[in-house]
Structure formats: C-alpha cells, structure tokens
Amino acid sequence: MTLNSITAILQRLAKFHWLVLLAVVSGCTSWSYSELTIPNQLHDVRTQTQDNITVSVAILDDDQAKAHFGIDLGRYDIQAIWLNVRNGSGMRLWLLRAALDPDFFPADEIARMADSSISDDDLPRAQQRLRDESMRLRIEPKTVVEGFVFAPRAVGGRYVDVRLLEDAYEAEKRRLNQKKGGDPSDNRDLEFRFGFALPLPDGLFDYELLDPENTYPGVKLPDLNEDELRARLSALPCCSMAPDDQTPADPLNIAIIGDSADVLNSLSRVGWSFTHRITPGTVLKVVGASISDKSYPVSPVSSLDTFGRKQDFALQRARAGISQRNHMRLWMAPFTYRGQHVWVGQISRDIGIKLTPKSPTITTHVIDPEVDQAREYLLQTLLAGGFVNAFGFVEGAQAATMEDPAYNHVGDPYFSDGMRLVVELSPRPIAYGQVRSLMWRQSAAPVAEGQASGADDNVRAIVPID
Numbered sequence: 001m002t003l004n005s006i007t008a009i010l011q012r013l014a015k016f017h018w019l020v021l022l023a024v025v026s027g028c029t030s031w032s033y034s035e036l037t038i039p040n041q042l043h044d045v046r047t048q049t050q051d052n053i054t055v056s057v058a059i060l061d062d063d064q065a066k067a068h069f070g071i072d073l074g075r076y077d078i079q080a081i082w083l084n085v086r087n088g089s090g091m092r093l094w095l096l097r098a099a100l101d102p103d104f105f106p107a108d109e110i111a112r113m114a115d116s117s118i119s120d121d122d123l124p125r126a127q128q129r130l131r132d133e134s135m136r137l138r139i140e141p142k143t144v145v146e147g148f149v150f151a152p153r154a155v156g157g158r159y160v161d162v163r164l165l166e167d168a169y170e171a172e173k174r175r176l177n178q179k180k181g182g183d184p185s186d187n188r189d190l191e192f193r194f195g196f197a198l199p200l201p202d203g204l205f206d207y208e209l210l211d212p213e214n215t216y217p218g219v220k221l222p223d224l225n226e227d228e229l230r231a232r233l234s235a236l237p238c239c240s241m242a243p244d245d246q247t248p249a250d251p252l253n254i255a256i257i258g259d260s261a262d263v264l265n266s267l268s269r270v271g272w273s274f275t276h277r278i279t280p281g282t283v284l285k286v287v288g289a290s291i292s293d294k295s296y297p298v299s300p301v302s303s304l305d306t307f308g309r310k311q312d313f314a315l316q317r318a319r320a321g322i323s324q325r326n327h328m329r330l331w332m333a334p335f336t337y338r339g340q341h342v343w344v345g346q347i348s349r350d351i352g353i354k355l356t357p358k359s360p361t362i363t364t365h366v367i368d369p370e371v372d373q374a375r376e377y378l379l380q381t382l383l384a385g386g387f388v389n390a391f392g393f394v395e396g397a398q399a400a401t402m403e404d405p406a407y408n409h410v411g412d413p414y415f416s417d418g419m420r421l422v423v424e425l426s427p428r429p430i431a432y433g434q435v436r437s438l439m440w441r442q443s444a445a446p447v448a449e450g451q452a453s454g455a456d457d458n459v460r461a462i463v464p465i466d
Contacts, residue, residue: 031122033070033129036060038146042082046196052088055194057081057160060148069133070126071114077153078105081160083135084146092167093139093192099163101151107131110150139164155298156205156274159265162194193429197265204276205298207313212260212341215312215332223336230394230440232335233344233420238398240304240329240346242409249304249409250367251398251416253375254328254345257337258425263330266387266425272315275327276300299325304409306331306344325350326374337424348414349374369405369414369450375421376446386429392438393419402450417444 039045042058049055059081062074073080081100087093097104107130111123118126135147151158171190201208224232233255239248256263268274276282278300289296301314311329318325328347335342352366368374382388399418400406407413419441448455 031070031118031126034067036064036068038082039084044198046198048194048196050192050194051189053093053164053192054086054088055162055164056084057162057194057196057198059158059160059198059200069129071110071130072117073110073150074153076110076113078110078150079153079158081149081151081158082146083149083162084144085139085162085164086144087139087141087164090141092141092170093164094167095135095137095139096163096165097135097137097149099161100149103152105150105152107134107150138167154200156202156207157197157199157264157268159269160196160198161269162196164192164194166190195265195269195428197261197268199264204279204282205274206277206300206311207264207274209277210260210313212332216334219334221334221336223339225338226438229335229337229342229422230438232333233342233422234394234396236344236396236420237306238396238418239408240306243303243305243310245305247409248398250329250346250348251371251406251414252306252344252346253371253397253416253420254347254378255333255394255420255422256330256343256345256425257340257423258343258427259341260332262425262427263341263343265427266382266385267315269387270381270385271317272328272381273297273318275314275316278303301327301329304329304346306346307334311345312343326377328378340424347371347374347378349377367408367412367414369402369412370446371414371416372419372444372446372449375419376443379421379423382423382425383432383435386431387426388423388435389426389430390424390436390438392422392440393443394422394440396420415449417449419443 036042039056039058041064043061045056045058047054047056059079060068062072065071065073065078065080069080083095085093085095108127110130111118111127114126115123130150133148135149136145139145166189199207236252239251241247242249258266264274276285276298282300285296286299288294289299295318297316297318299316299318301311301316303310309331312332314327314329316325316327326347326349328345330343330345333342333344348371349368350366351368379388379391395418397416397418397420398406398414400415402415405413405415421443422438422440424438
C-alpha cells in the first residue's frame with residue numbers, strides 16, 4: 001500500500017468522524033416545553049368518589065406528552081397517566097404506584113433515556129421538569145395532589161387501578177388507642193380502590209364499533225329470570241359457524257353477564273387486550289409477525305358467526321410470539337338477564353400457526369385440543385381479579401373425548417365436557433367468599449381430562465398415621 005493510498009484512507013476516516021460528530025451534535029436540540037392547561041386540555045377525564053376521596057385520571061396522547069414535558073415519550077413507548085387526588089378525609093394516604101403499573105418509569109430514568117436528544121446544558125432542567133410533574137406518593141388530609149405516573153405504553157386501552165392506603169403508622173396508632181379505651185367504632189377502611197377502564201382508540205380496534213343499543217335495532221330484548229336464562233343458554237347451538245354459515249367452527253363455551261363497560265373493564269383489568277379489525281394493513285402485520293414469530297399483542301382475530309353475524313368484538317392475551325395466545329370472541333345475545341346484557345362467546349388457546357386458504361390472513365392458529373382449560377383460565381383470571389359475582393355451568397357446548405375428538409372448521413381436533421361457563425360480573429372487586437355458585441351443573445376436571453390412566457398414580461388417599 002502506497003503512502004498516497006494510506007493518506008486517502010485517513011482523510012476519508014477523518015471526514016466520516018466529523019460527519020458522525022455532526023449528526024450527534026445536531027440530534028441534541030434546544031429543550032423547551034409548552035405546558036398544558038390541566039385538566040381542560042386532557043381527553044376523556046374520568047372521576048370517581050368514595051368516602052370524601054375523589055380521584056380523577058386521564059392519559060396524555062403522544063403529542064400532548066411531547067408538548068408538556070418537552071420529551072417525545074412516545075418514542076420510548078411511555079405513556080403519561082395524569083392523576084388528581086382530592087383527599088377530603090382525615091387520613092394521610094399513600095398512593096400504591098406499583099398497583100397502577102409495576103413497571104412504571106421514575107423521572108430520572110426517562111431523562112437518562114432521552115439524554116441523547118437533549119443538550120448537556122438543558123438536561124438538568126428537563127430532568128427536574130419530569131421530577132416536579134411526577135405524582136407524589138404521600139397525600140396529606142384535606143389536600144389535593146396531582147401529577148403524572150409514567151408507564152409502559154398500553155395499546156387499545158388501559159385499566160388504571162388507583163389504590164390509596166391509609167398511612168400504616170397512623171393506622172397502628174389508632175389501633176393502639178382503641179385498645180386503651182379509644183373510640184371502638186372508629187373502624188375505617190385501610191384501603192380505597194378506584195378502577196378506571198380508559199379506551200385508547202386508534203380507529204382500528206373492533207370494540208370501537210361496538211354499539212349495544214343498535215345491535216338488534218327495533219327489537220325489545222326479553223329480560224330473563226335465572227331459570228329462563230339457563231334454558232336459553234343450554235338451547236344455543238353447540239358451536240360458532242365458519243363464514244360459510246354451514247360448517248361448525250369453535251365451540252360456544254362461555255357466557256358473560258354484564259353491561260359492555262363492565263365487560264371491557266373487567267377483562268382489561270385482568271390482562272386481556274383489545275384486538276384490531278381485519279384490514280389490509282393489519283393483515284400485512286399478521287403475515288410479518290407470523291414469518292418472524294414476533295408479538296402483535298392486538299392482532300386481529302378471524303371472524304366466526306353466531307346469531308347470524310361475526311363476533312361483536314374479540315380479546316386476547318398474547319405471548320412473546322404471535323403463534324401463541326389465548327383469545328375469545330363475544331356476541332351480544334338477543335336477550336338480557338335482570339337488566340344486564342348477556343355475551344355468548346368462544347374461548348380457546350392458540351398453540352401454533354398453519355397456512356390455510358380459509359383465512360383472509362392466509363394463516364390460522366392451531367387451537368389447544370384441551371379447550372376446557374381455556375374456559376377455566378378465563379374463570380380463574382376473573383376470580384383472581386375479584387370480578388365474579390356468580391358463576392356456574394350449563395350444558396350445550398360440543399362434547400367430545402380425547403379418544404374421539406370433535407373438529408373445528410379448519411380441522412383442529414378438540415375435546416370437552418360440553419359445558420358452558422356462565423359468569424355474572426361484579427363491577428367492583430369482591431372477595432372469593434362473596435362469590436355465589438349458580439348451582440346448575442358441575443364441570444369436569446380440566447387437566448385431568450387430557451391425562452392417561454397412569455396419571456391417576458399422582459392422586460393418592462391420605463393414609464392415617466397410627
């Protein structure tokens with residue numbers, strides 16, 4: 001290599017170095033913000049009151065957050081949740097921030113994430129801005145406190161669980177005072193819970209088209225008592241139908257009782273995500289995610305028919321890859337129960353993907369044959385969240401055995417005890433001891449249905465010890 005060629009290489013490297021440096025410097029712009037008028041400029045502010053404590057919440061969109069903080073939070077998939085707590089009680093309260101989202105971002109972490117786009121001179125001011133706007137955790141009596149909690153982005157909707165706890169020191173002091181002859185009637189609640197289901201529409205979610213008042217236009221829906229409800233649910237077809245309206249598809253194995261807001265609230269609270277409608281754009285996303293086996297947490301759910309139409313909306317709980325998820329489809333029934341809507345549905349667990357000409361997305365999921373486990377999963381997630389007022393089982397779904405399975409419209413085998421889970425929702429979390437059984441039928445034992453006879457060795461009687 002000649003001296004001239006070495007010199008030329010060094011010149012090119014030096015030029016590249018300065019270009020990189022220029023790019024880095026140009027990326028650090030002057031930091032500024034434009035403070036929002038709160039709450040007037042916020043969208044969809046929700047408010048609840050309990051025992052002289054009032055909580056209001058809202059979620060900033062990406063443009064609002066960028067203006068208010070001077071940082072593009074959307075770039076880092078962070079949402080700013082605004083809280084306002086009016087503590088009219090005589091208690092000191094603590095905000096249980098981890099209940100709202102255990103993966104929240106502290107102010108300094110966000111500032112660190114954004115430091116490449118903020119000059120060194122401006123970074124301390126930006127950091128302090130985030131600190132000053134953060135929601136305080138301690139809320140004194142007779143005060144109003146407001147601020148923001150920064151959480152990972154939720155798509156489609158977010159359940160905001162605001163839990164306020166009485167100060168433990170003050171609570172213990174009150175207990176000790178009672179033991180010494182203080183007011184025995186002073187049994188205040190130690191915890192106050194406020195739950196808000198906030199939709200985050202983007203124009204593509206199927207729930208955005210949900211219109212219960214016009215699902216059956218011009219029809220007065222019959223309002224059923226408990227015996228009538230059981231009879232109607234057991235008389236429904238065993239299965240949803242493929243789009244050709246001739247081929248049985250997945251079994252109709254669930255029914256949920258509750259107004260649409262309570263259904264969306266409860267299911268989003270226990271981790272179910274809303275889903276996109278099928279459009280050319282979402283189909284391309286599905287195909288891309290299928291090829292790469294990456295997650296698409298709000299991916300569309302293919303259409304099946306019940307009551308002469310495709311599902312009114314669908315929900316899912318996705319894993320890291322698109323091939324695995326729990327999903328359910330729900331249809332509003334043409335009857336109500338004690339003034340509440342009834343949602344008939346299908347739930348199954350997807351355990352893989354296969355190609356098929358029967359789907360507009362070219363691919364379809366393979367369902368877990370043990371469909372009763374998916375049904376039980378729904379019940380247990382709702383019980384864990386405290387959203388079940390009553391539940392029971394009614395016959396009517398497709399019964400099949402592991403040895404002689406049934407098949408859905410794309411040829412996937414499944415087996416089941418043929419029961420439908422019926423859940424009446426509670427709008428507020430309640431303890432398991434308050435949950436009522438409908439006392440209709442009992443289901444088979446999930447998991448045990450799919451085991452061979454040898455698995456009985458894992459169950460043994462307790463032998464008394466002499």
